[in-house]
Amino acid sequence: MAAITVRGLRVQYGSFRAVDDLSFDVGRGEIFALLGPNGAGKTTTIEVLEGHRRRTSGYVQVLGVDPDRGGRAYRERIGIMLQGGGIDADLTVAETMRLYARLYRRPRSVGETIDLVGLTGQRGTRVGALSGGLERRLDLGLALIGDPELLFLDEPTTGFDPTARRSAWEMVQRLRELGMTVLLTSHYMDEVEHLADRVAVMRRGVIVAESTPRGLGGRDVAQALITFQVPYASWRDELVAGPWTEQPGPPGQDDVLTLRTDQPTRALAILTSWATERGEELSGLTVMRPSLEDTYLTITGAEPSHADPATA
Numbered sequence: 001m002a003a004i005t006v007r008g009l010r011v012q013y014g015s016f017r018a019v020d021d022l023s024f025d026v027g028r029g030e031i032f033a034l035l036g037p038n039g040a041g042k043t044t045t046i047e048v049l050e051g052h053r054r055r056t057s058g059y060v061q062v063l064g065v066d067p068d069r070g071g072r073a074y075r076e077r078i079g080i081m082l083q084g085g086g087i088d089a090d091l092t093v094a095e096t097m098r099l100y101a102r103l104y105r106r107p108r109s110v111g112e113t114i115d116l117v118g119l120t121g122q123r124g125t126r127v128g129a130l131s132g133g134l135e136r137r138l139d140l141g142l143a144l145i146g147d148p149e150l151l152f153l154d155e156p157t158t159g160f161d162p163t164a165r166r167s168a169w170e171m172v173q174r175l176r177e178l179g180m181t182v183l184l185t186s187h188y189m190d191e192v193e194h195l196a197d198r199v200a201v202m203r204r205g206v207i208v209a210e211s212t213p214r215g216l217g218g219r220d221v222a223q224a225l226i227t228f229q230v231p232y233a234s235w236r237d238e239l240v241a242g243p244w245t246e247q248p249g250p251p252g253q254d255d256v257l258t259l260r261t262d263q264p265t266r267a268l269a270i271l272t273s274w275a276t277e278r279g280e281e282l283s284g285l286t287v288m289r290p291s292l293e294d295t296y297l298t299i300t301g302a303e304p305s306h307a308d309p310a311t312a
């Protein structure tokens, strides 16, 4: 049975459709990432799944329950990582965890949860004295203390320094090993690439692409970006035709040509034999696989800027 099933979900704020005909599934034990630009409808969708926002129409089942009607029994089965706030700064980490554990009928062990989120050394530290990164670990611990089957992480590492982000990723990996289902939103493509089994890209309330991070936009198949320097301006107009489309280059680098192709072998053969016949060098020639960020930006309608070295 799927952990989450959404069919034709619509959420309106007045006459504005923030979420419009949304459908997706998340399997048990899967880490699923919802991506999309600001205002795409990710938080609204998560709030509906959490049971915190009423939908206008559509079918939603989470852990076999309609979140609108799940009540307390449903809320005990899900974990929501809230952004700090509301926690008594004078209590210690362990006291806070114990306090929250009392809200659940079958909580996790406080000690184990503290270890799981890497706060073992801070058990006796007052919450008010925790650094921002450690405070977010506590937020995660509080989301886990009820031993949820499904965890919602809405932009879990926004504002983290790189070290704190890495350790947050390690924690999520540990949750994966425990078999937990995680619904994640993030604006960091490296985070998504690292953590998610599958991603769905939202734009203006609908899903415009859904895949594994590696397969998004067909980038695992044959998509490649070929880049080289053009020796002089008119050269561009003389370029042989081939199976590619010209991509906007990096800002301020008009002498660099970037071609996107799904036939890299043929494209390279045409380009190199054409340049060889003319006795010219394709300076700085590189072939790259579009990065997740490039693909995401193409899908959501912004201009791509850089790429990963090809691994295919």
Ligand SMILES: Nc1ncnc2c1ncn2[C@@H]1O[C@H](COP(=O)(O)OP(=O)(O)OP(=O)(O)O)[C@@H](O)[C@H]1O
Pocket (backbone or CB within 6 Å): 013, 018, 036, 037, 038, 039, 040, 041, 042, 043, 044, 045
């Ligand atoms: N309570 C509300 N009343 C009216 N409009 C709202 C309300 N909440 C959100 N919206 C609008 O609905 C749209 C979707 O918002 P939502 O917060 O779900 O997007 P998001 O994808 O989570 O964005 P972000 O990445 O910025 O968090 C936006 O246009 C937003 O302005």
